[in-house]
Amino acid sequence: MKKVAVLGGGASGLAAAIAAGRCGADVTVFEASDRVGKPILATGNGRCNFSNADIMSSDYNRPDFVQAAMNMLPPEDVLLFFADAGLLFRQEDEGRMYPYSNKANTVVDVLRMCAAEAGVVEQCGVAAKSVEEAGGRWRVLFEDGTCDEFDSVIVAVGGGPAKGLVPSDIRYKKTHPVLAPxxxxxxxxxxxxxxxxxxxxxxxxxxxxxxxxxxxxxxxxxxxxxxxxxxxxxxxxxxxxxxxxxxxxxxxxxxxxxxxxxxxxxxxxxxxxxxxxxxxxxxxxxxxxxxxxxxxxxxxxxxxxxxxxxxxxxxxxxxxxxxxxxxxxxxxxxxxxxxxANPKQAQVTRGGYNVKDFDPSTMECLSHAGLYAAGEALDIDARCGGYNLHWAWTSGILAGVAAAGGSMLDGVPLSDVMASAMAGNAAAGAETGVYVSLPDGSQRED
Ligand SMILES: Cc1cc2nc3c(=O)[nH]c(=O)nc-3n(C[C@H](O)[C@H](O)[C@H](O)COP(=O)(O)OP(=O)(O)OC[C@H]3O[C@@H](n4cnc5c(N)ncnc54)[C@H](O)[C@@H]3O)c2cc1C
Structure with a gap:
């Protein structure tokens, strides 16, 4: 069983932890603040515009990298991930996706339920300081002076990640706030x-x-x-x-x-x-x-x-x-x-780890096997409308599956549970437009 550390329990970190846990890994999420999912609560004015029905790679600042990731995990499969998680959701103007409850808390609740069901352990109030290679494994040093070793580490610490958190040869784009007044x-x-x-x-x-x-x-x-x-x-x-x-x-x-x-x-x-x-x-x-x-x-x-x-x-x-x-x-x-006007009001930070140093289909660092990055820690951002959270889920799921040594079908299991969750969405009038990816690469609309 692979031992996986997820650094950061925000959007991409929770998605990564769930995917890795479902693939059979022994997963711990280390979150610096007092609880996981906190950044999600503030999104969409507390309603969480968690995705969009019309996601295109051209909506992002690194379209080629995002497209390669979406070839592995199409936007429809991310919605499927949420339907499977038990989230009832609906589409509003301009394709914006919201939880049916209109509460960001609901998104956090279902993610935490899935994480618990996948055996993920949460450790809050624990900030990672640095990650270093240790004889084919990865040693994580924490701010409190403790350390632990893992087979894989997923860096999901959000926008403006500390440069020194990862090995110094990983290139870094200077950060600045965007999506701001x-x-x-x-x-x-x-x-x-x-x-x-x-x-x-x-x-x-x-x-x-x-x-x-x-x-x-x-x-x-x-x-x-x-x-x-x-x-x-x-x-x-x-x-x-x-x-x-x-x-x-x-x-x-x-x-x-x-x-x-x-x-x-x-x-x-x-x-x-x-x-x-x-x-x-x-x-x-x-x-x-x-x-x-x-x-x-x-x-x-x-x-x-x-x-x-x-x-x-x-x-x-x-x-x-x-x-x-x-x-x-x-x-x-x-x-x-x-x-x-006010960087504190910015929704996203541009910059971070250079995508040229990562594999878009797994989010693994090209020069350091077993080290992954997801979400805003990578130099990826998009316009308003659910695109940034969509990237957090996409990159998180891909990283989680790969870090656990699984495959995409393991990461996004297709089951009757999903079908019933989607039926629930349809019954509630939600325009989910969910497609199920079949093993042969074709898709079935449900
Ligand atoms: C006010 C606001 C509204 C937004 N609304 C939307 C919206 O409606 N739709 C949308 O798509 N996007 C929205 N966004 C953007 C979206 O929230 C982010 O793009 C997304 O949360 C990024 O996910 P992430 O996992 O990379 O980082 P985050 O979700 O920010 O999670 C990072 C986590 O890592 C933790 N952490 C940091 N450093 C360490 C460390 N060293 N060790 C351990 N833990 C650490 C942090 O405490 C945090 O919990 C909004 C952003 C803001 C600020």
Missing amino acids: LKTDTKAIKGLNGTRVKARLYLDDDGKVLSEAWMDVVDPEVEQAYQGPETYGEVLFREYGISGIAVFDLSRMVQPGNTVYIDFLPDMDPQEKVDYIYGQVMTHPNRTAAQIMSGILPSNVARAIVVAAGLNPDDVILAEQEVVVLAMVSESFSLEVKGV
Whole structure:
């Protein structure tokens, strides 16, 4: 029986421990804090957006590595893992998966039940200090001065792992917080604190091309040529800058000094924006610029756009060119980025152990057999929507199975229990879309 240490009892650590335990290993989870599963409780505003129905490797910063891992453990099989665990779940907007209970605690409860059933031992309040090779085995040194030896060690300590935890030849990418609110210049957004809008955000990669699009009033072809990063969703204005899901997603691509553009009317193309505003001016010739825009957007946002367009909010609109400028600013309201507003609010840390040093199908270190890493400890992150936790489960299960010397079918056992759990999901109206992987590599939809 293989003796396996899992360092970190968060999302990837629990998944790894369960998979290793199910494959027959003698598994201990060493968790630095007072209980396992704590980081999961804070996710999804306490609801745990644990996966997504539409997981693509292109949603991650290391798509090739993630794709290779997902070839071994497809996203559907991760849902199967949870159905098997006894978790009833459902799909919400944009494919986001939540426990049916709407409580992150339920996810932790089922993971802990599975861990106990697989014989996993939890040791809390025990922080690992370093991991070193010891005659073909692995010695883990703990902060309290004790140590123990294992056949395999899975490092699942989360974002910003200590460099010195693993052998020094494992390459390390410098870490920084992402999925976070952004600090911006605030002159143009004074008075907007607390206001939420649905918008498109994009960067200044090709700002010149975009401004040229507006020179000839609007040239849709030039407009469509924009290939830079963009995100859609909620933007929440703050005293310090901007927050909200669209901003969190953009924070993965932005550098201090970049200009972020807000398109307040992402459902209209430039010409439609001009035509609509012009139509309003023709219909309501006595309304001021702020009043015209207040029929379209929240009144404080409307005023901010008019001011940014260089017009007096209390004047009526007289010239056609003023309409064009208003349309242009409602599509490209610009804010200069100063940086991440509060690193403590970041959901994910970019950086960590370089994926080039790990095998994507097992998460084993290429230069150190028996040493594995999973979850955010590896330099992998994704946008909001359940993708980061999905990576934690995927990498954790793969590492757990391999560390125990098992195979994927052992790690994700296909049983009648699973079928009944899935039937339960279906009966509750959950859109699980679960597929069962068959031994010959084909799939059956249940
Ligand atoms: C507020 C918030 C909300 C989020 N919401 C979502 C969401 O809804 N959906 C989503 O997909 N992602 C979400 N995330 C991201 C997601 O939580 C992480 O990507 C995921 O938890 C990473 O899993 P992990 O196992 O790598 O690390 P973690 O889950 O962070 O677990 C690491 C564990 O290791 C322990 N540890 C650290 N060092 C040591 C050590 N030396 N020895 C022993 N133990 C150690 C820690 O105490 C911790 O318990 C959110 C993150 C935050 C902060």
